[in-house]
Amino acid sequence: MSKQPPIFLINLDQSADRLEKSANRLAEQNITFERISGVYGKSLPDNEINKHYNSQLNRQRFYRELGKGEIGCYFSHRKAWQTIIDRKLDYAIVLEDDFRVVGNLHNVFETLASLKFEWQLIKLAAYENRERPIEFKHALNDEFDLVVHKKAMTGCCAQAITYEGAKALLKATDQFGRPVDTDIQHIWETSVPVYSMMPYYIEQDLEFDSDIAAATGKTKVKKRFWQRKKLQLCEKIQNKKYTQKVIDDLKKAL
Numbered sequence: 001m002s003k004q005p006p007i008f009l010i011n012l013d014q015s016a017d018r019l020e021k022s023a024n025r026l027a028e029q030n031i032t033f034e035r036i037s038g039v040y041g042k043s044l045p046d047n048e049i050n051k052h053y054n055s056q057l058n059r060q061r062f063y064r065e066l067g068k069g070e071i072g073c074y075f076s077h078r079k080a081w082q083t084i085i086d087r088k089l090d091y092a093i094v095l096e097d098d099f100r101v102v103g104n105l106h107n108v109f110e111t112l113a114s115l116k117f118e119w120q121l122i123k124l125a126a127y128e129n130r131e132r133p134i135e136f137k138h139a140l141n142d143e144f145d146l147v148v149h150k151k152a153m154t155g156c157c158a159q160a161i162t163y164e165g166a167k168a169l170l171k172a173t174d175q176f177g178r179p180v181d182t183d184i185q186h187i188w189e190t191s192v193p194v195y196s197m198m199p200y201y202i203e204q205d206l207e208f209d210s211d212i213a214a215a216t217g218k219t220k221v222k223k224r225f226w227q228r229k230k231l232q233l234c235e236k237i238q239n240k241k242y243t244q245k246v247i248d249d250l251k252k253a254l
Contacts (some may be wrong), residue, residue: 041072
């Protein structure tokens with residue numbers, strides 16, 4: 001059995017119940033983890049928010065303002081990426097605390113350890129367990145396929161990130177205006193290819209209420225309709241071009 005990689009669990013200080021449930025779920029498979037104290041967006045002062053959240057970028061690149069919960073979530077993931085860099089880790093798995101385990105994670109660890117090409121980010125779960133059309137698939141073993149979706153999956157419930165991936169993501173998102181999972185989809189901006197290892201052995205536990213929504217509040221967010229349509233068209237063109245490049249590069253590496 002392969003040695004498990006470092007596992008970081010993002011968890012808000014207010015969410016002791018989530019921490020307990022997450023710990024129990026991992027303990028069932030004798031998996032250890034380290035907690036990363038999540039950033040509670042609602043308590044962030046504006047001067048802290050403005051260090052990385054750029055309202056001008058938001059107006060240019062997204063169709064609505066981000067809530068403080070989304071900003072806190074982004075800061076939490078940047079904190080996890082920075083930890084990977086500070087400790088010079090080959091890679092780590094970053095979990096949000098609304099996951100559940102649906103397969104043997106030691107098999108996931110063993111497959112990740114066996115990869116012979118340079119990767120930066122591999123999704124291990126999907127937002128709300130949704131499906132998305134697959135553009136390319138390569139069998140890694142009898143259990144898992146390496147998958148490139150037509151568009152990278154949303155959600156950051158569970159993903160494996162290398163040192164180089166964390167470094168590239170931090171650099172590309174020093175100033176951000178979109179949610180963290182949306183920025184990760186923009187592979188032409190981050191230069192971080194996004195793969196999935198499927199079937200997913202981690203799922204999002206949909207019984208949990210969203211911490212992001214709780215930190216954002218119930219204020220109705222105004223959406224910029226035409227801005228969204230324009231962005232979707234431009235992003236579709238870029239996504240198709242760069243997803244094909246990811247596939248071409250991957251075929252050469254494999």
